[in-house]
Amino acid sequence: MFSKLSAVIKSAYAAITLNRVTVAFFVFSLVHCFSQGIIQSLLYAVDTEFVGVVNEIVHASRIPLKNMTYLEGSSNHWTLRMCTNIPHGQAQDPCAVVFQSGVDVNDDPDAVEFDTIASTSILEGYTQGFSISTSRDSTNQSTGVTIKLNAAPSVFLSHQCAQILVYPQQVLQNSVREDMTFIFFQFWLLGVSVFAVSRGSIPHMITALGSRFLIAAWSGYIVIYRTKNQADIFREIVSAPGTPCGVELFPTYFTTRHAYNIADAILSFTALFLAGLLSWNILKVFKAQSFKRVGAPEHVIRIYKFFMAVQAVLQLEVFVLVVATSLWADVLSRTAISLISAHTPIYNALVIATTVLVIPWIALGWYGVRRERKGLMISFLAVGFFFISGWAIMFYSIVYRWSFLQWPYLGCFTVASFILIFASMALGTICWRNFDKGLAEYLNAEDALADLNFTPEVFHNSDVEKSGEKSKDFYAYDEPDFPLATFHSGMLSGGETMRSDELRIPTPVRGPPPSYEKPYITPGRF
Template sequence: MLSSISMKLKSTYTQITLNRVTVAFFLFSLIHCFAQGVIQSFLFSVNSEFATLVTRIVQTAEIPLTNITYLEGSSNHWTLRMCNDIPHGQAKNPCMVVFQSGVDDVQPTPNLVEQDTVESQSIFQDLSQGFAITPNRNSLGNVTGVTFQPVAVPSALQATAASSVFLNQQCTQILAYPQQVLQNSVREDITFLFLQIWLLGVSTFALAQSSVPHILTALGTRFLITSWSAYIVIYRTNNQASTFQQIVSAPGTPCGVELFPTYFGLRQAYDIADLVLSCSALMLSGLLSWNLLKVYNAHSFKRVGAPAHVIRLYKYFMAVQAVLQLEVFVLVAGTSLWVAVLTGTGISKISAHTTIYKALIIATTVLVLPWIALGWYGVRREQKRMMISFLAIAFFFVTCWGIMFYSIVYRWSFLQWPYLGCFTVASFILIIASMILGTICWRNFDLGLAEYLNAESALASLNFAPEVFDHSDVEKSGHYYAYDEPEFPMPTFQKGGEGFRIAAPVRGPPPVYDRPYNANAPF
């Protein structure tokens, strides 16, 4: 066991240090994973801080967890509704309007609003020393608002700082929307942290196996990460800043206070740094991947030469591996995001079929690793029963998660959180792709791939030094061995006294993987 692991590590090290390109690709992947992880950690810290702030305000105001918010409209024409059920497909409208641009239902004291707007920024400028939030109640014991007071105000701001800020009940209801947005941002940051670790693993595996599909998978993943980062910088952060300013911070609104004086500045700075790093990583990764592809395409196999049709089947095998490795992250991440919605938001109180959803989540979690193993070893060993099980589980995933769209709760979450929607769509695409590639491999069983891989593994277990053989000239000839009958008589021998002749043993057919593809050979 230990010797096998040692040989695999040695083989991986050999492939990583094969030439300057492979070394550069590995170092680039490692350094980029660390740098991107640091930036994502900063984003997570900022989002967590302000998500915690808003969550404590909403909880202190005793806003029921069953209430979810629904924002519609456009800039300067927003309408924010608070609902105790999904706002679509219901016989009775479950929502009430808590904010509408240009309309103030609560009519707070103008002087108080003006004072808060001017001075609140100093209160929320630095929350590192902590803060206190206390509820204000009427004679009936109902919460009418909350008072926010920092534990300590920085000395540089003490001359202009207000001692506290009062947030009325309508304001705390409005803050339920920023709470949901910021909590989703925290979940996205956690997902991206794990994505960087996974991407490093795929890049290392691509080098260890000289896998073209894995290199393309890593490159495609970097492209998607860069596209999402560009979307964040160009549109989403600015849109959120504008929306929060119009419904929370603008004078005359029910809140009228600057709750996020430093948040969007820090967030935009980290987002830009993340985008710059992602763009540079994409370009450098593209350059290194191009050079690796030229090397790997010139030397398709590492240890034993093989004809063209086996090389083609081997590429399908590696493509199945690449899709499954990508799918294991996307499926688990998408399922985890749905779990977060189902357990950490108002959906947990609204959903009437939570038990069914949890059963599907548990089934997916239990089956995903066996499913990956069945697809991997089913193709690797050309086991038809494994492939049937693999395709059956894939069909189960597609069918059950497709039926989930019948649920209004799932459809609502899918539409309201684009990040969850992206992972869900990507998961469906990858499952279907794995089924197609698996079927192609199944149809080409018994054509020599398993024999080739077994021979390669046997040589690897003997610590055989990899050699690359160019068979292009031989393949063009259409055959690899000549099995014509010799012109001279085959030697025979007479077994003494028994009166019959036994032919000497003749050479058998070549290995399956070394036969011409679709050749009309007699064996």
């Protein structure tokens, strides 16, 4: 076991240090993982800090966890509703309007309006320490909260303001979930990149490059549109003068987050450019034999490409499916959906089943193709069909459809997981149809060579390809035709003779051509 592990490590090291391009690709992947992971950690810290403040205000206002907000409209025409159930598909409308742009819907006589400019300086120091207490009327009903700051006068927020803050609470909680996902995504991407260069796998390299493209596109979307759009909405419903709150509760949030988002976008696009450049040079090194090893015929190379494609898809799916499942599980357990949903045990059962089966499912596909086991492939396709059917049935649930539409991030990962499951099953079926055509024998030979510390990565027929000759699996050379003796018999030890049909004529050998140190000597010239 340790010898095989040592051989794998040596093989990976030989591939990574094959030339300066592969070394640069490895160093770049490692440095970028930690640098962008730090930026994502800073974003997570900012989101966590402000969501903590909003959570305390909402909690102190005694707003039921079952209540959730629903925002619709456009700039200067926003309508915010507080709902006790999903707004659609109900016999009775479960929502009530708590804010409309340009319309004062505040029926709370104890509400206090603050000037935004003046209140900004009041709440800028709340990170230095603050406490929140609930204000009540004569009937012991909550009328709002009072924020007591250590370095500034106290601020009173009405109950209606606290209801409005449920919307920023939902947005910030989703941002925290996204930050955590991207932190783990960086380390997963590092693993895929290292696997790609160490195994010479073009599908994994394309997967890593495509992932970097998606990260860059998402970071560009955040910088160009989403952060600015959220800042405008928060300003219009929370901090604008004349609103039920009228207080700048997020004085530094969007400026700080925007700065981090710009740094993240610069890193993402720089990484995309460098990854594309390095990947292109590595592909030039691999050339047409990206999946080729010593001794593999053309039909095995073609099957091997599908095998590596299955590996790449499954490696991406193990991250995407786990993230999609985790996001839904978090929404199902820590939001208003947990109290609204009527079939939570069924949803939890699907989440648990997916979590338990995802790793065995990946193993079934991997080893089913690798060892050409039909039973494993049948099990792999059956579990894949269970995933597809189970999560497709989830769309029958109104709470799942609502979460899918209201949070595009969850929707993107869900759709991606469906695509990858279909792709893995299709590629697995193609590999299944090519069983018993030499792939398993070839891979077993590779393992045997690996046990002998043989590293096939160093064998590339580059010289032959450069000269325009057709590459071969083995080079075959014939022994030189030495002139045979003219007599028909020969003397053996003990005086015995040997007939001409017993003469052992050298047969062609396979391997490098033999070298001869002495010049050819014509028979008879001694």
